[in-house]
Amino acid sequence: MPSAEEHDEQYKSTLSQRKRMMRTMKYTVSLEIALPREKVVQLLADPAHLPKWLRGLVLHEPLSGEHGQLGTTSRVVMQMGRQKIECTETITRREPADLREIPKTSVVHFDREIVGEGMWSAVRDRLTEAGPETTLWESENEYRFSGFLMKLVGLLMPGAFRKQSQQHMQDFKAFAEQGTDVREATN
Numbered sequence: 001m002p003s004a005e006e007h008d009e010q011y012k013s014t015l016s017q018r019k020r021m022m023r024t025m026k027y028t029v030s031l032e033i034a035l036p037r038e039k040v041v042q043l044l045a046d047p048a049h050l051p052k053w054l055r056g057l058v059l060h061e062p063l064s065g066e067h068g069q070l071g072t073t074s075r076v077v078m079q080m081g082r083q084k085i086e087c088t089e090t091i092t093r094r095e096p097a098d099l100r101e102i103p104k105t106s107v108v109h110f111d112r113e114i115v116g117e118g119m120w121s122a123v124r125d126r127l128t129e130a131g132p133e134t135t136l137w138e139s140e141n142e143y144r145f146s147g148f149l150m151k152l153v154g155l156l157m158p159g160a161f162r163k164q165s166q167q168h169m170q171d172f173k174a175f176a177e178q179g180t181d182v183r184e185a186t187n
Contacts, residue, residue: 044127055168059077094110121142
């Protein structure tokens with residue numbers, strides 16, 4: 001029977017091996033939206049608008065909690081080409097909780113973890129006032145892949161993840177500024 005210290009060392013070694021086995025990818029994307037920050041965050045937070053700008057969204061339903069609120073866990077299904085991807089999203093940070101009358105110097109934080117087969121992701125969104133009628137949206141993205149297939153996808157196609165994040169942000173910008181609905185797009 002190993003001692004407590006030996007057990008701890010063995011546990012740390014196992015965790016270290018698992019981390020090495022997972023492939024990690026990080027990137028940040030950003031854009032400016034020609035609307036006041038308060039309007040932008042209210043549009044982002046409204047679940048009724050998700051299908052209008054989140055290309056490929058099939059389903060986004062809370063399993064526990066209220067949509068968009070801290071601690072809420074949701075089932076998310078996305079259609080990408082012929083492949084359907086199902087994952088679980090958990091809201092890990094939302095500041096401020098009340099998205100009305102946000103002080104001009106405040107940064108709005110909206111973070112979530114997404115877990116799917118062979119993948120874990122953290123998205124950390126920051127929305128700041130870039131001007132009186134302009135919002136800067138910065139999105140930090142971190143992915144960890146496990147399993148042969150997902151590690152291979154992360155290794156061979158890292159640009160696809162960044163491109164998809166940028167596409168979602170561009171689609172939201174077009175929706176927020178011009179009312180463009182991705183479901184009506186011809187491409």
